[in-house]
Structures are given as structure tokens and as C-alpha cells.
Amino acid sequence: MIMSRSEARHNDGSVVTGTLLDRLLTGLPAEAVLTDPDVTVSYANDMASFCPAGAPAVVVLPRTVEEVQHVMRTASELRVPVVPQGARTGLSGGANASDGCIVLSLTKMDRILEINPVDRIAVVEPGVVNATLSRAVGEHGLYYPPDPSSWEMCTIGGNIGTASGGLCCVKYGVTAEYVLGLDVVLADGRLMSTGRRTAKGVAGYDLTRLFVGSEGSLGIVVRAILALKPQPPQQLVLAAEFASGAAACDAVCRIMAGGHVPSLLELMDRTTVRAVNDLAHMGLPDTTEALLLAAFDTADPAADLAAVGALCEAAGATQVVPADDFAESELLLQARRSSLVALEAVKGTTMIDDVCVPRSRLAEMLEGVERIADKHRLTIGVVAHAGDGNTHPTVCFDAQDPDECRRARESFDEIMGLGLELGGTITGEHGVGVLKKEWLARELGPVGVEMQRAVKAAFDPLGILNPGKLF
Amino acid sequence: MIMSRSEARHNDGSVVTGTLLDRLLTGLPAEAVLTDPDVTVSYANDMASFCPAGAPAVVVLPRTVEEVQHVMRTASELRVPVVPQGARTGLSGGANASDGCIVLSLTKMDRILEINPVDRIAVVEPGVVNATLSRAVGEHGLYYPPDPSSWEMCTIGGNIGTASGGLCCVKYGVTAEYVLGLDVVLADGRLMSTGRRTAKGVAGYDLTRLFVGSEGSLGIVVRAILALKPQPPQQLVLAAEFASGAAACDAVCRIMAGGHVPSLLELMDRTTVRAVNDLAHMGLPDTTEALLLAAFDTADPAADLAAVGALCEAAGATQVVPADDFAESELLLQARRSSLVALEAVKGTTMIDDVCVPRSRLAEMLEGVERIADKHRLTIGVVAHAGDGNTHPTVCFDAQDPDECRRARESFDEIMGLGLELGGTITGEHGVGVLKKEWLARELGPVGVEMQRAVKAAFDPLGILNPGKLF
Numbered sequence: 001m002i003m004s005r006s007e008a009r010h011n012d013g014s015v016v017t018g019t020l021l022d023r024l025l026t027g028l029p030a031e032a033v034l035t036d037p038d039v040t041v042s043y044a045n046d047m048a049s050f051c052p053a054g055a056p057a058v059v060v061l062p063r064t065v066e067e068v069q070h071v072m073r074t075a076s077e078l079r080v081p082v083v084p085q086g087a088r089t090g091l092s093g094g095a096n097a098s099d100g101c102i103v104l105s106l107t108k109m110d111r112i113l114e115i116n117p118v119d120r121i122a123v124v125e126p127g128v129v130n131a132t133l134s135r136a137v138g139e140h141g142l143y144y145p146p147d148p149s150s151w152e153m154c155t156i157g158g159n160i161g162t163a164s165g166g167l168c169c170v171k172y173g174v175t176a177e178y179v180l181g182l183d184v185v186l187a188d189g190r191l192m193s194t195g196r197r198t199a200k201g202v203a204g205y206d207l208t209r210l211f212v213g214s215e216g217s218l219g220i221v222v223r224a225i226l227a228l229k230p231q232p233p234q235q236l237v238l239a240a241e242f243a244s245g246a247a248a249c250d251a252v253c254r255i256m257a258g259g260h261v262p263s264l265l266e267l268m269d270r271t272t273v274r275a276v277n278d279l280a281h282m283g284l285p286d287t288t289e290a291l292l293l294a295a296f297d298t299a300d301p302a303a304d305l306a307a308v309g310a311l312c313e314a315a316g317a318t319q320v321v322p323a324d325d326f327a328e329s330e331l332l333l334q335a336r337r338s339s340l341v342a343l344e345a346v347k348g349t350t351m352i353d354d355v356c357v358p359r360s361r362l363a364e365m366l367e368g369v370e371r372i373a374d375k376h377r378l379t380i381g382v383v384a385h386a387g388d389g390n391t392h393p394t395v396c397f398d399a400q401d402p403d404e405c406r407r408a409r410e411s412f413d414e415i416m417g418l419g420l421e422l423g424g425t426i427t428g429e430h431g432v433g434v435l436k437k438e439w440l441a442r443e444l445g446p447v448g449v450e451m452q453r454a455v456k457a458a459f460d461p462l463g464i465l466n467p468g469k470l471f
Numbered sequence: 472m473i474m475s476r477s478e479a480r481h482n483d484g485s486v487v488t489g490t491l492l493d494r495l496l497t498g499l500p501a502e503a504v505l506t507d508p509d510v511t512v513s514y515a516n517d518m519a520s521f522c523p524a525g526a527p528a529v530v531v532l533p534r535t536v537e538e539v540q541h542v543m544r545t546a547s548e549l550r551v552p553v554v555p556q557g558a559r560t561g562l563s564g565g566a567n568a569s570d571g572c573i574v575l576s577l578t579k580m581d582r583i584l585e586i587n588p589v590d591r592i593a594v595v596e597p598g599v600v601n602a603t604l605s606r607a608v609g610e611h612g613l614y615y616p617p618d619p620s621s622w623e624m625c626t627i628g629g630n631i632g633t634a635s636g637g638l639c640c641v642k643y644g645v646t647a648e649y650v651l652g653l654d655v656v657l658a659d660g661r662l663m664s665t666g667r668r669t670a671k672g673v674a675g676y677d678l679t680r681l682f683v684g685s686e687g688s689l690g691i692v693v694r695a696i697l698a699l700k701p702q703p704p705q706q707l708v709l710a711a712e713f714a715s716g717a718a719a720c721d722a723v724c725r726i727m728a729g730g731h732v733p734s735l736l737e738l739m740d741r742t743t744v745r746a747v748n749d750l751a752h753m754g755l756p757d758t759t760e761a762l763l764l765a766a767f768d769t770a771d772p773a774a775d776l777a778a779v780g781a782l783c784e785a786a787g788a789t790q791v792v793p794a795d796d797f798a799e800s801e802l803l804l805q806a807r808r809s810s811l812v813a814l815e816a817v818k819g820t821t822m823i824d825d826v827c828v829p830r831s832r833l834a835e836m837l838e839g840v841e842r843i844a845d846k847h848r849l850t851i852g853v854v855a856h857a858g859d860g861n862t863h864p865t866v867c868f869d870a871q872d873p874d875e876c877r878r879a880r881e882s883f884d885e886i887m888g889l890g891l892e893l894g895g896t897i898t899g900e901h902g903v904g905v906l907k908k909e910w911l912a913r914e915l916g917p918v919g920v921e922m923q924r925a926v927k928a929a930f931d932p933l934g935i936l937n938p939g940k941l942f
Contacts, residue, residue: 209680230730259701
């Protein structure tokens, strides 16, 4: 049967879905096309709170570039929206399904195609799990730095889509800095290569970087050439306790202004320290108002820790504990690693924000979040990649209490407003997705939004790629 | 008088120029508008060979963002092409004037607006000279790494336009990695801000990186927020002589695969070594077929040099000379620094190529260039940022000899073809400009070119920004 375009667009009926499935199955094996609603519903969401998600018409799990091209050609032809997904560990709803969409899961394209120690590159498919790649390159003495907290689950494709960060960024930067080249299937199914496999290259506009952080809205990444670093020495960690958040932030400023290059510089506020104590009985003193963790993976980490310890004391640290060895370092990091789980245990549900400010404004950010928590009678813990000024204020609330939910949502908005006031950005590493799209326009301004939309229209004129995200 | 659009477009007559000047002078002081052909002709060219340049209708030298906006509004209204310029030290003709264009020189917007050691950023206008910025941030213990050889003259705006590299890239990366945010005047005169002043940020598409390397074809950068590093220790240099280019390239591969992070890793081939000897009597042995220079700016550079020296010997180095101190290091670097001048002295004129290959293919690149030189009976010296695989094959020729000019041009094309064959790019750091625009399409392929053009059209629908470059 021949459908009108409006029928095809209004994609919630069996007619369209029937046609869609028939077409998809001409280029995909049956086991790569999931339609059972009990199964497809499990692909509806990523890990963000407060983000609506629709019911996908179908979930496809291609294994080859050609299959992805077939999916996109079909979607273009039938004007069906496509939502690309990795492991769905995102925190902004960027991978949430929309009603009647094709969920395009890249998780089956999970091969590491090449690891080259001389050129210091890896070539991978998008579904490779971050930890799998990290371990594989480690065997060659190499290092893939980006380490989002979900690194044991999240995929490189998802990391590229959201431009993920992690704990190591203060020294090693974010995902974007490790993506040299991409193969991308465009909205209409054509295949485009961007970038290079060389260390340098400036041939034409940097479309590679344009795709990094584009949240699946410009094309489908099917292959990535990643830059690697040599494996650094193991890091040695120092913990410093402070009697105020402001003192800890002052220490951060002294460390960074002092020319130090820590491999990690993390801050936990009082609320977070107490939550961790309650959960894990780590024996952190309950009087601690802020805990700073600094690490160095240099040739002489003990010397670096001594210098940074002195700066912490100058900033008023009440106690400075440098680890003696790597095992002790790991123990100190456990406190930071269990922060989010501990905060979740406080009230059952958390909403994790991701506001990055200039590190010189970090103390103001912490004070402001405390004010906002008091005003809304909420528990808000802050963990921060302090060296980057990247804070994760985490609102703890009872999802069964409508009034508390409302206050949580309001506080979240106020925290983003505060971040912008301090010269920051509404997202340091989690992306915009559904969660922050109203805020993106505030950050970018009208001209910025217009030009971003023009770029989107250039790559996806039909608007079928991850619609309703970002803008 | 009222002009038709076609009159305005056909911009080689006094009518149009008269109107153009009148309009420009409504928003620019008289001294910022140059029309004397004896003066404007000196703005026609950058430093590339074999690149045609037209006669500008006018050269404007704005001092404020508003003046740049006025220029772009005027240009859009009258459909006059605009060629943005920094110091015109480029090597691809990217800043060459077209007939009847407005040359928009940003050299008078040369203020450093802010240097912030805590946030490790500088905020600058585009006309700031690279060396001026480097010295200014050095006084705060900070370091702006990108160091193109023209660093004493070239501007930050020009560096951003061409995504410049330099000697330090093997450790510190290229200009793109240091641009956090931009203010850009769009083709129609509107002002857009991109990016951020924070260490991290992923709000929307990365338009900042899209502008870096766009050769003035998408908008006019009027302000840049740059990331800075702490000033590293002074570097210590080692020189290693080899009996073949292949052996030197083998050493490069061993060094990079061995996990070393040199702050400089440069290679000079036999032709270059001899040219430098002839010019500067540096006493390099005439039997040397290749010279490798490695440097480390680490805490213990002597130890790093010892390890790298051993790798050079394992690769067959005939002599390894580690510098004892920083003064000696500078002497060793003189050989590299004088390479291009020395090659220019060989025949009066040079044509510098900029082909980057995976470093594992560097030896094949060197051999291939030698074959091409033999075939065309030309002297071609190769200097290379070897750690990056970024070669600068430099064709030495007599510009008065038409046949030699033809052979030089042909060899240049063959060198780019060779680079692509080896999995490389036609430009590592010099950009496309006029010189390589025919080659860009070969590297990007038809889909790539189409999408690049779509991006161009989104930002510059009238096609007035630096027309005839890149594509």
C-alpha cells in the first residue's frame, strides 16, 4: 500500500509500524529487530531523572555499517524519528525514546578494530565499552584517559555523543580531545568520514569535533579513531580535610595557580561526607565540612603530594593525609567513588546536576548551592571535579512526595541559574538531552541558538535524528 | 544613487567602490580605511608561493567589535567579499586578497584583555602577536604552547584561523586544543559567542572548534578565550645522527611506542642538514643522512634523554649528543630553526609543503619524497615534526626558470598524493587556503565536501567570507 506522508509522520499506528518493520527487515536480520513491547520498553530511558520518554515502535541492533545505513535510509524514507543509544547510562535523557521512534542501539557493534602503539591510536566500533577499551590498550602500555563514572558500562559511542568527562579530566581533558576521526552515517544513510588517523590535521572544517557532544542529533557514529596516551605511572592520592567549603576551594585555587598538574582533584562537601560515612562507615570525621582528594601520576608523586599538602595547610586544612602506597590511595578514592550511591541512599532518589564554573568561582558556587538547599528545605550534596570547577550538586529527594519533587526541580533550575551567573555553563560533561534544553537557549543566546539550529538543519533537514533533544 | 544588485556584485568599478567607501566611513574613522593602491597592494598576499592574489578595493583596520560588525553589515548589504587577515604569515594563500574585496585586517585589535592564573586562561583580541601573548603569560608562570615558526610575527587570530601547530605539538597539541571560547562577528554583522571560560563544557554543538581552522570563511573572530598550561621546566635537547632516513624514522617509532613524551621531536634530512651546513657552518658531519632532535621539559630531562639516546643507538644512530645544559640545547635547536632559511638559500625560492602521515609511515614518506625529487631533478629538503608524522618537504627552485617552476609544482602535487596514499592528510598545520583547495576534495571525498559546503552555507549564505578559499 502507498501511504501519504502525513500518515507516515503520524507514527503511532500499526499501518506505519507494519510498513516500517517490513522495510527494516529487508536489510536487517530478524534477530536485530525487536518489537515486543515488553522488551522495547526497556530501551525507553537513560538514567536521568525527570525526563519524559516515549514508547519506541521498534528497537534495532545492527552489527554492520551497512545495516546502520539501511536503518537510516528507511527512517528518512518513512520520516520516522531515530534515537541512537549506547549503554543508556546518560544523565540528561539524551537517549530517551520518543513515541513511535526507531531506537538504534549500537551496542552490538562492539569490536576493537585496531590498537597501534606507534601511532598511539585505537580504531573502534561505537558499542565498545569504555572499560573494555581501557583494559585492551593497557595491555599495550597505552592509556585511554576519559573515565566517566559509568566507565564499566558506558560505550565509546555514547561517550562521543555526550562528550563525556570523568575524574582524570583535570590533567587529561575530555573525550573530545581523544577523537581524531569518525565514520558517520548521515540522516539519509550516506556514509561520511571525518578527521584523520594522524596526530595532526587541518583539512577543512573540524566536523569530527562537531559530532562529539552532538547527542546523536547530527548523524550516527559507526567507527572512531581515538588518540591514546602512554600509560602513566600509578597515581598516589592525598586527602585533606577542611573546616569549611571555602577553605577547600581556596586550596584548589592555590594548587592550580601554583602550577601543579594533579591527575585528579576532587571535592566532597559536608553533606556528601556524612552520606558516605552513614553508608560505608569510612570513619571520616563528622566535623569535616569539606574533603579534598588530590592525586599525582608523575615520576615522583610523593614530592608532588608534599607540595600540594603544604598548600592545603596554608589554606587551612585541619588534616592532611598523603597515602603511603597505591593500595592506600585506592582506599582514599573509595570515599569519592561511593559518593553518588551514598547520596542516593539518603532519600531514595537523586537528581544529579552538572554545572561547571571557572574554578576561581568554585567557593561561590558551593555557598550558593547551600543557600538554595536551605531555601527549598532540601538535602543537596556537592561532589566536584574541583580542579575543573565542574560541580555535581546532587539533590536528594523522596520521589513519592510531590511537594519535595517540585522543590527538587525548582532547586535544580536555580542551581543552573547560579552557574550561569558565575560565568559557568549548564553542563560540564553530562550534556543537554531533554533535561536542560530550556536552559541551553539561556546559555547560548538567540544568535547562538539560531546558528546551532542552522547546523542541525544542514545535517538533518528532515529532523529525524533524536528530535526533541538539545533545542 | 541607487545601485542594482548586479552593479554591486560586479565590484571592480569606481561606482561601487565609492559607495562602499562612503558606507564604511559611516562607522569607521578615516585612518582605519586605506584606499591608496600603493598601500593596499601590500595587503594582497600572505607568504605562500604559487597562489594568485587579487587587488583589494579597500583595506580596513578596525579597533573595536562594533567596527568589525559595521564592516560585515556593509559587506553583506553591498555583497562585497571580505578577506580577513592577521599578520599574513600563512603559507597557503588563505589570506590572499581577491579582486575588489575588503581586506579586513585585525592587527589593530591587539589587546590582551585578561590573564587569569587560577582559571589558567587568557582573553585576547585577535591581533595579539603569538610571542607577545607567550611572554605576557610567562610572567604569570603560565605557558601558551602553540609555537608556529612565525611566532614572533603571527597573530592569535591567524593561528585560530589556520589551526596552527609548531614544534611543541608532539607533547602539547595544536592551537585548537587551547581555544575555549570565541566571540565571532557573523557574515551579516551579528555577534555570536561560542564556548566557555570554564575548563569543561558541553552545552550544544562545538562551534568553537568549527571556527578554529576555518580560514576566515565562517565568521570573524574578534575575541578568544584561551586555555593556558603551567610553565614547564626548560627543555634539554639531544641530537642524534643517522646513516639513513629510515634509521632515524625507526628511532622515532621506538621513542613513541616506548611511552616517551618528548616536548620536541624533530627530523632533518640529508638535504636540509647540508643546506644548514652551507649557510651557517654548523659543523654537522656531511656524511649525516638524517639528524634527529629530541627534547624533554620534564623534572629529570637528563634521564629521559639517556633513555631516548639508547633507543636512537638501538635504531642505528652513528652519534648521540645530549646537551649538558640549556645553552647547549639552544645551540642544537639553531640547526632546526635555520632549516627553512638555509633551504631558501639553495635556489632562491622554496615551496613548503605540509603533509602529515601516521608516524609509522614516516620512513615511507621520506623515501617517497626522495624518489619524487630524483624524478623531477629537484632539490627537496624535508624537515619534519617527526613525533607527529608532520613533514614539511620543501622544494628548492629557481623562480626565474619556468621549467623548474613547473617541475616544482608537479612534485608538490605528487607529494600530497603520496601523503594521502600513506593514510595521511594534505595539511597538518598550514591549512588549505588557495594552494591546496583542489586537493581538499580528494581528501574529504564527495560526501565530506558536500557537508562542509552545507556548513559554509549555514554561516555565510551570501558567500562573502573569504570566497575562493578551501573549496
